[in-house]
Amino acid sequence: MPDIVLRVAGVNKRFGGLQALSDVGVEIERGQIYGLIGPNGAGKTTFFNVITGLYAPDSGKFELDSASYSPNEVHKVAAAGIARTFQNIRLFPDMTALENVMVGRHVRTRATALGAILRTRSTVAEERAIKQRSLELLEYVGIARYADYQARTLAYGDQRRLEIARALATEPKLLALDEPAAGMNATEKLALRSLLEAISRDGVTILLIEHDVKLVMGLCDRVTVLDYGKMIAVGPPSEVQRNPAVIEAYLGAAHTNVATKAPA
Numbered sequence: 001m002p003d004i005v006l007r008v009a010g011v012n013k014r015f016g017g018l019q020a021l022s023d024v025g026v027e028i029e030r031g032q033i034y035g036l037i038g039p040n041g042a043g044k045t046t047f048f049n050v051i052t053g054l055y056a057p058d059s060g061k062f063e064l065d066s067a068s069y070s071p072n073e074v075h076k077v078a079a080a081g082i083a084r085t086f087q088n089i090r091l092f093p094d095m096t097a098l099e100n101v102m103v104g105r106h107v108r109t110r111a112t113a114l115g116a117i118l119r120t121r122s123t124v125a126e127e128r129a130i131k132q133r134s135l136e137l138l139e140y141v142g143i144a145r146y147a148d149y150q151a152r153t154l155a156y157g158d159q160r161r162l163e164i165a166r167a168l169a170t171e172p173k174l175l176a177l178d179e180p181a182a183g184m185n186a187t188e189k190l191a192l193r194s195l196l197e198a199i200s201r202d203g204v205t206i207l208l209i210e211h212d213v214k215l216v217m218g219l220c221d222r223v224t225v226l227d228y229g230k231m232i233a234v235g236p237p238s239e240v241q242r243n244p245a246v247i248e249a250y251l252g253a254a255h256t257n258v259a260t261k262a263p264a
Helices: 044-051 074-080 097-108 113-118 121-141 156-168 186-201 213-219 244-251
Strands: 004-015 018-029 033-037 059-064 082-084 174-178 205-209 222-227 230-235
Touching: 004 044, 004 205, 018 033, 018 044, 018 205, 018 222, 018 230, 033 044, 033 186, 033 213, 044 174, 044 205, 074 082, 074 097, 082 156, 097 121, 097 156, 121 156, 156 174, 156 186, 186 205, 186 213, 222 244, 230 244
Parallel strands: 033 205, 033 222, 082 174, 174 205
Antiparallel strands: 004 018, 004 059, 222 230
């Protein structure tokens, strides 16, 4: 049987008279890089917001690592093991890169307010460990030299890497990335692809929203396509990009020959 990290089924979400999601679901196996694509307004970010606790679903079933979870509160979803980034970068701009990553460790800390005030031995030791792990993550994503720089001073691509490092600091079972390549040049996208492949090899499962079709088709093991809040195709990239409904709704004939990665 497949080792499923995230199993979501029957998700529906309505905003007033707009049906944003209609019976949407995914099954993501451990170690996969799973793509979620579709035209603007297809419901991709709405789906992300539902599974990560920003939007309450109207209906749906949610399992993470074979355990049911309720996507109603962001901090509980993060503690359960889902970390995410955003389409629009959401760093703490006046904090250093190191401090931004250290914030991500909050859901894994045990120190109490009293311990922080009294500076107990366990609290000091935990703070030291948090700092060390955060420095390791900055090194992992390739921006350790900017540890003491304010986040707002970093180049755009490095801010994207910093967001990923902060998400990894939560020790996620699933890393959900909302258009991480947006605004990047070709060189930055190649570096991002290498980073995501390394993260996957190191045991973190990835769910990816991305408009760069070539990146998705070359990187992902499996892809779901949404259109008007409905699933119109699911499968390996080699099948999805040849699906007539996908071509008509999103890709266009020019993309039917994009190189693909064989499914895991």
